[in-house]
Amino acid sequence: MTLWKEKRRIFITCARGTVGILEGEIRALRFPDLAMLETAVETEGTLADTVRLNLSLRTAQRILYLLDAFPAVQAQDLYRRLVKLPWETIIAPDGYLSVTSSADTDAVRDPRFANMKTKDAIVDRIRDRKGRRPDSGPGRHGAVVHLHWVGDRCELWIDTSGEPLSRRGYRKIPLEAPMQETLAAAVILATGWDGRTPLINPMCGSGTLAIEGALIALERAPGILRQNFGFMHILGFDSPAFQREREELKKKAHRKAPGRIVATDIRPAAVEAARRNARTAGVEHLIEFRACDFRDTPVPDGEGVVILNPEYGERMGDTDKLGEIYRGIGDFFKSKCPGYRGYIFTGNLDLAKKVGLRTKRRMPFYNGPIECRLLEYELYRGSHRASPAGKPPG
Numbered sequence: 001m002t003l004w005k006e007k008r009r010i011f012i013t014c015a016r017g018t019v020g021i022l023e024g025e026i027r028a029l030r031f032p033d034l035a036m037l038e039t040a041v042e043t044e045g046t047l048a049d050t051v052r053l054n055l056s057l058r059t060a061q062r063i064l065y066l067l068d069a070f071p072a073v074q075a076q077d078l079y080r081r082l083v084k085l086p087w088e089t090i091i092a093p094d095g096y097l098s099v100t101s102s103a104d105t106d107a108v109r110d111p112r113f114a115n116m117k118t119k120d121a122i123v124d125r126i127r128d129r130k131g132r133r134p135d136s137g138p139g140r141h142g143a144v145v146h147l148h149w150v151g152d153r154c155e156l157w158i159d160t161s162g163e164p165l166s167r168r169g170y171r172k173i174p175l176e177a178p179m180q181e182t183l184a185a186a187v188i189l190a191t192g193w194d195g196r197t198p199l200i201n202p203m204c205g206s207g208t209l210a211i212e213g214a215l216i217a218l219e220r221a222p223g224i225l226r227q228n229f230g231f232m233h234i235l236g237f238d239s240p241a242f243q244r245e246r247e248e249l250k251k252k253a254h255r256k257a258p259g260r261i262v263a264t265d266i267r268p269a270a271v272e273a274a275r276r277n278a279r280t281a282g283v284e285h286l287i288e289f290r291a292c293d294f295r296d297t298p299v300p301d302g303e304g305v306v307i308l309n310p311e312y313g314e315r316m317g318d319t320d321k322l323g324e325i326y327r328g329i330g331d332f333f334k335s336k337c338p339g340y341r342g343y344i345f346t347g348n349l350d351l352a353k354k355v356g357l358r359t360k361r362r363m364p365f366y367n368g369p370i371e372c373r374l375l376e377y378e379l380y381r382g383s384h385r386a387s388p389a390g391k392p393p394g
């Protein structure tokens with residue numbers, strides 16, 4: 001099989017609420033947009049193309065490359081079809097294999113059974129042809145095959161990412177309630193921040209928003225830090241070509257960004273973790289860190305973006321005390337950020353009402369299963385307060 005040069009369907013998944021942003025990224029890389037679903041975009045290309053997609057896309061979670069599509073009514077149909085595929089040309093007999101699946105079919109009640117049948121067919125075929133079989137298990141550090149089975153229709157994909165792309169590799173010290181890297185990138189892209197004006201991030205926690213902001217400002221491909229991707233474990237992987245692609249992307253990135261990035265948090269340990277994560281990501285020199293209350297965050301004069309991800313009572317923090325914090329954010333926006341666009345990312349709209357400022361936009365996002373909003377405030381000099389109930393007057 002010459003998958004590396006064969007154009008096939010490519011399915012790129014993302015977090016709910018971010019598909020429009022992902023689609024924009026895919027188009028910017030000049031890949032066609034064949035279909036847009038709630039949490040995925042379908043495009044097409046070769047297996048070699050997935051290398052660039054994995055290295056470059058900021059908001060993609062997994063990049064799947066189609067291997068086969070066929071009808072299957074029972075688990076035996078699945079096995080019989082899969083054992084005929086030339087797996088010995090795809091996965092090395094001394095490699096490592098993991099199978100994931102999403103199944104909505106009467107044929108199997110437990111998706112683990114579908115996984116097992118898929119894995120059995122692959123390793124039986126390789127053992128038959130090569131006399132040895134790859135190890136298998138749940139780890140995503142080797143070749144990953146994904147089965148999608150709905151009704152009597154099966155699709156089998158190579159998961160070219162392996163570990164989800166949200167694991168960029170820089171967050172060595174995760175704190176409580178960190179935002180996924182891919183979600184943080186989507187949030188920064190949704191603000192429309194262009195990297196030229198200041199980006200101010202009080203309550204930075206482990207620094208994900210500020211770090212993703214720095215990577216965006218440098219136009220640095222987010223995947224170049226990662227050492228391992230699923231595609232590396234598919235036979236025919238051209239390691240020198242991959243290194244060249246990575247070097248090219250590195251060279252394309254800017255060394256400096258024009259806009260200042262400021263990240264603060266009240267907990268010195270959080271600031272230290274954010275600083276170390278930024279160092280691992282190679283952007284420490286672009287971010288000014290400070291341990292302070294959000295109200296004391298330095299905000300340069302002029303225009304810019306100020307973004308906060310306060311606790312919202314789901315995973316940490318206490319809803320009553322948080323009301324005071326949200327009111328304080330409204331005051332901070334009004335008194336210290338005139339001329340800026342202000343953003344709050346929160347999963348608690350009741351708390352958001354306490355901000356007391358008129359929202360310009362409310363963009364829906366999901367943080368895992370939690371429905372969230374990115375609230376935008378235009379902070380004119382003398383911003384209008386909303387009515388006490390939190391509703392805009394008039």
Ligand SMILES: C[S@@+](CC[C@H](N)C(=O)[O-])C[C@H]1O[C@@H](n2cnc3c(N)ncnc32)[C@H](O)[C@@H]1O
Pocket residue numbers: 175176177178179180202203204205206207208209264265266267270292293294295309310311312
């Ligand atoms: C939900 S976490 C932010 C997570 C962050 N987006 C990340 O990806 O790691 C909220 C942060 O707000 C900080 N915080 C709480 N009260 C604060 C205050 N009064 N001033 C500044 N930071 C505060 C906490 O220390 C915590 O790190």
